Amino acid sequence: MSYAYLFKYIIIGDTGVGKSCLLLQFTDKRFQPVHDLTIGVEFGARMITIDGKQIKLQIWDTAGQEAFRSITRSYYRGAAGALLVYDITRRETFNHLTTWLEDARQHSNSNMVIMLIGNKSDLETRREVKKEEGEAFAHEHGLIFMETSAKTAANVEEAFINTAKEIYEKIQEGVFDINNEANGIKIGPQHSPTNPNLPQSGQGAGQGGGCC
């Protein structure tokens, strides 16, 4: 399927906060209460439309386990957006946010859009982290904040799409160097030549090969 842009996301956060469930909800629109531990990095893709443009989202769903940190770290680099997820019913997942954020900032490109997500909002009764705290943290670190529920699908779409919008805006502003694939953004086969405000590198010229 053709697309205008391809954005690469990475979902990070402590183990058990619901990263895989968020992905499953977003890509398959279903919820699986019993989910195997993610071993390594899982992968999902979905098309969305922003501003009338088809955008393909490639999402790496990483393992939250400390043991896989080295594997997952290598994925930061190619991501344009990151969903930093904590569990509102477990304060320690919130407390670990700083570590995750440092990690992400360190290994990713500086323009990466990070969205802070407080998951499991359906479990209001067991809430340990207030929404305000999340908002405060996000504000402090310049993140977008949202509370979601992978179970009820509340805000799940929005989380992914808002991130995509942010990235898209940054592209429009010219913040992203879209030709550097390390930024996690790829221009679709049909679109690269028509984009005037972006310099074409020698390699990029060959990208349009599909059209010829």
Add this chain to the structure above:
Amino acid sequence: MAFLEWRRFNFFQVVKDVDSGKVKECIKDKKVATSSNGNGNLVFGDSEGTIYLVTRGFNVTTINAFALRVCLVQMMQHSPLLVAIGEDEPGINPLIKVWNLEKLDKLGIPMCVRISRTIPNNRPTPASTLCVHENLNLMAVGFTDGSILLYRGDIARDRLSKPKVLRDGGMQPVTGLAFRSTAKQTFLFVATTSSVFSYNITTKDKEEKIELDKEGCEKNCSTSTESAHDGQFMIGREDAVYCYTTDGRGPCYAIKGTKVMLEWYRNYLVIVSKENKTLRASAATSPTTPDGPGGLFGTTSGSETHMVTVLDIQNKFIVLETSMQDVISVLSEWGSLYVLTGKSDPCLYHFQEKDLQAKLGLLFKKNLYDVAIRIAKSNQYDADGLTDIFREYGDHLYSNKGDHAGAIEQYIKTIGRLEPSYVIRKFLDSQHIENLTTYLQELHKQGHATEDHTTLLLNCYTKLDKTDKLKEFIMTKDREVDFDVEIAIKVCRQASTEDALLLAQKHKMHDWYLKIQIEDQGDCKQALEYIGKLDFSEAETNMKKYGCILLQNCPFEATELLKRLCTDYRPSNKPLVDNNMLQGHINPFVDRANPADFIHLFTECPEHLEEFLEYLLKEHSEWNPLLYNTLLEHYLNSWGTLASAGTVETSRRLHYEQNIMRLLQNPDSRYDKDQVLILCQANNFRPGVLHLLEESHLYQQILQYHMIQRDYKEVLSTCQRFGKLDPNLWVQALWYCARDSHTPPDLLEEILQVIEKNKSLPPLLVLDALCTSSEVTLANVRSYLLNVLTAESKLAQREQEQVKKNREESERIRTQIQNIQTKSMIFQVSRCSACNQPLELPSIHFLCQHSYHQHCFQSFSESENECPSCLPNNKKILGHIKAREKNKNLHETFHDLLDKAEDGFALVAEYYGRGVFNKLTVVMDDPAQLPQKPVLSDRNILSTGAGAEARMRIAEQPSSFRGTYNQPQTSVPTTSSTSRTAHISPSQIQADFASMSMGSQNNSPKFSSYTPKSYETRSEASGSSFGTKGQTPPPVVKATQPKINPVSVKVEQVSKNPFDEDEDDSTNPFSENLESSNPTNTVGQKESMKGVAFLNNPFEDEEENDNVSTSTNPFDEPDDYDKEKNPFGCS
């Protein structure tokens, strides 16, 4: 802390030595350098230049491919082409050779179709990887210096275009190559020891490199998945297996261990890694390899122990983990996985995948139903099987884990295949209702619900108090959720009537709607409004059903609706003018209910009935009579109650009165007269009664009515008004007056006057009538009596004069007879009666004082015995007598006549006049009321000797007989009148009148049908006798009888039944033989006598019009006398 590994299951069975050592035999002591598989062959290349082809049956074909060694081989999957790189000459001089395995040479060895060198940029470098595209047009060779050559064109041909150098040397060796084709594009994945990248090689000479990763892998540690898995390129590294797509990095699977080999087999990734102590330990504890091959082989010196791990990437399981010695190659051919191990002691293992059932069984044992489901689904397990799994899973969750919600979730997946009762039964406890509700909801959503399920679900809702859910459920649009509406309504009705109402309304279950609205909600107004919106027929039936309640509660609205229904109904929510009408089609059939069906509804509220009916009658006029009757009845009732209540509301009373009369007088009104009459009478509504009676011509009833009301003026006026139409009215009026003690005298007089004038009632009956009254004084009837008596006495006088005259006449005749018999007859006629000439001899003299010349007589007469001048007259008389004699025997005719006769008395009297009973009458006459028995005894006497003698004597004395014959002519009326008085006593007559039935029981004519005319004829017929009787009481008559009839004693002895012919013939005075035995004289005398007798007969007139009068027989009473002896009975 979870294991940082995927779950393990042993889905494979490792079978050793599947080839029975055939492969081992070939390659032992040789070093297998490379291997491949495809097109039904396993291919091994050894370091001595030989290639071994192993077929399915493990038959080995050997090709001496290269002189020195074989470096790389690739067998095409779908074509019989084998590509190999090897060396024929010493030094670094790699050659590409291609064999077509189907083209065999004379020795039966496959032919080599191509040999070419492969040297990147004329720099001799050992080739490290070989990859041939399945389309047989692309081939890539990687070298140890990092350079890559790409060959385009048919690989099986020698003539090749120059290979493209994609990458020049001087870098890390190429460790893996893989082609990947999408619909439009073709990529070449390349792995080196330090990087991963891909080339887009879709277009020749426009190859484009895409960096994928900055880390690479060792040789053999890369593979590409089948297209089902997105065509990923996988490389194995120390920490994990990384996947790459053409776009970039994909997922990665963290599997620790130094990878030696990666192979893709169907859905599985086969990883061969160097054994790791920790892994070994975990493998030993894992249930999959307690006695795996690793244990069997142990560790031999100089060999390495490898771990073979098979991953199910899709389901994320480790499906096999086992340790093996020196894995040389992993091959997936013939739909199975084969592993060649052992450098020195080669052995071929077969990894046999267990079948699905076995796998599932394994999972069930571990209660891993979710996994089982996943596997079953990925293996396209059939729906029934899946249902079983879901059910088992559900059962497990329910009974072992107590996770009812989870269990329901599983059970829901079985809907449509599993009997719902199985699930429902489990969840019927009250604490599981919520789960049950979920299940039932789903059941409905999927359209597998039955009535009972609906009921259950609705009950669940109500029990859980989920009204919103309930509402949502029942209000689902377009029957998305299929359920039995009726059941739902029933259930809802018990729980919340509002919902039931909504439901009924939505599904147009009008009946239910109304039932609930009226019976449960009691909102009749709503119900009425609803009915008003229905179609005609529905509205009608529902109105019939609920009209009563509705009228009681909302009489105004209900009446309005009924009015509409009965005139021109149209659902209230429809526009007055619809499309049809606009187009000019006016529906000629306006549905109109029959108001009669609704009348009974109004029993409780008569004022609305009145309104209703008045409205209807105003709208149309052609209604069922019932309508009119009802309205009238209602009016009358209201009038009646008002009347009884007093005179307070006279205006309303008047209003009703007017209404009634208007309705009664309206010619269009189709009321039932009889019924309305009864109603009027019941309510004592005078004008109505009178109007109706007059209408029905029941004048007598009017009279009666007035009499009962004692409205004497009206009585009189009624008589005057209708007297001409029904003269009997007066008679009746008389009777009433007589009975009513309060009758004013002037009325009575008036009546009597009219009666007298019209002679509508015999005076005796008038007297009888008056006798009954105790109040009527003589003064009141004096004038009448005087008048009557005068008239009667005049009549009597007239009659007596007549009698006297008759008597004188008979006396005269008697003397004449006497004279003829006893005295000499002097014939002194001087002239011939025929020719009127002076009589001269010879002459003939007749006793009738006619004399003829003999010649005259002879010429005139027809018979010698008869006087020609008397003959016509005599003949006539004789004819009469003969006819009478004939008639006398026609009893049947008599009875017929009697039956038909209006006045039987007159008929009998007439028969007497004819002389039928001439002898009997005398008998009856004498002992006043002689019963018939004596007559019989007389007859017996007759048959005995003495009687017979007397009879004979009488027969011999015609003269005396004549006398007796003559006598009765006058005596008959008298005797008959006496006998009549004897039979019909005044009291009896009175009784007759009282019972208003006159005449015999035989005919029993009704009073109404009784016409005064018949009475008059009758009274005329016996008028004189009545008169006589009135003046002279019966004893007087008896006393005079002997005088009148002097021969009665004599005749009594001779009395006999005149109808008894065989006995009477001889004695019959009219019989012919009597005449023949008589001398001529006698005959002549007799004849003349007859003539006289007839002249004197007062009944002659009647006799002339014989059989004309018809009357009923007043004597025909079924008394107890013998029929045989009854002169009127049939004999």
